[in-house]
Amino acid sequence: MTKISVLVVDDSAFMRKLISDFLSEDSRIEIIGTARNGKDCIDKLKVLKPDVITMDVEMPLLNGIDALKIIMKNAPVPVIMLSSTTKEGAENTIVAMQNGAIDFIAKPSGAISLDLHKIKEELIQKIISASKVNRKQLVKLTNDKYLSTTKAESYSKIELHENKQQVNKSLVKWNQASKKLICIGTSTGGPRALQNVLTKLPANIDAGILIVQHMPAGFTKSLATRLDSLCMISVK
Structure with missing residues (x-):
């Protein structure tokens, strides 16, 4: 069985390790790399070519939303955003969805969630669903003429x-x-x-x-x- 290759993007080394560890426990998923910010993600994307990306919204140098825009323009890949449950986090997450993200997961207790295991099964299921998305449809939705701001x-x-x-x-x-x-x-x-x-x-x-x-x-x-x-x- 071909495994789903995943690139984990988060500015916290602890979160990258935590996410990678519990995703690796599922036999259907393979972690092929991690990235510490949006810029690092784009650089590694060209080489690793993952099936799915999990990406934090708030990161230094290049945040998740700006990285997402570049990814969807140059080499569309199914992306699942990880977001804080703050008002700003919710608003940024919705903007990310409009810019091409397939779905999102709310971190249980903020940017550094020690209890991330609570969303383990949900994240796994969303990765599996995202991996089945037709890339051509992903491009079509991203370029849809109805994507606008007002x-x-x-x-x-x-x-x-x-x-x-x-x-x-x-x-x-x-x-x-x-x-x-x-x-x-x-x-x-x-x-x-x-x-x-x-x-x-x-x-x-x-x-x-x-x-x-x-x-x-x-x-x-x-x-x-x-x-x-x-x-x-x-x-x-």
């Missing part, structure tokens, strides 16, 4: 008109007399998928939308705020 930038007037026409054509088939409810459930890779779907919905869609996203407490507000800034519909 509602005004998300759509031109022409795009708004065309998008509403396309969706409204499909709405004709709905039973106009009954109320509508759209339910969306997501897990790994969900935030990026949600952006890809929700930004294409018109403001006048005649249905309520309920979303279930597997995500730690404290991160959902940042995700909703980000999506609300990108979408024509209101997200909260």
Whole structure:
């Protein structure tokens, strides 16, 4: 069985050792290297060519978000971010997701988490899921024309008109007399998928939308705020 090769990126030597050790305990995963910051990661990426990268968000010289942007532009690889549960950490993590990260893990107790074993199984499962991502799809999502920072930038007037026409054509088939409810459930890779779907919905869609996203407490507000800034519909 071919193992999933992983590059572990964190500015803490202790965290690099801890993450590497418990990932190595899984027979499906092989740690092929570690990096101490974003710059070191990019240098090693060219040589090691890992299947998946785990990357800390906050690092010196080149942080996780800026490193992620370079990776997705030059040599896209599935990346799982490790983040603190602070408000700033949550906001940075959502930005990382919009810039190409497949998923993220919240460190249980800050940058240096002695209790990292609590998220061991979750991280392993997300690495396995990330390794199955189609690289071509990763590039497509990264370059998606709807990746932007404000509602005004998300759509031109022409795009708004065309998008509403396309969706409204499909709405004709709905039973106009009954109320509508759209339910969306997501897990790994969900935030990026949600952006890809929700930004294409018109403001006048005649249905309520309920979303279930597997995500730690404290991160959902940042995700909703980000999506609300990108979408024509209101997200909260």
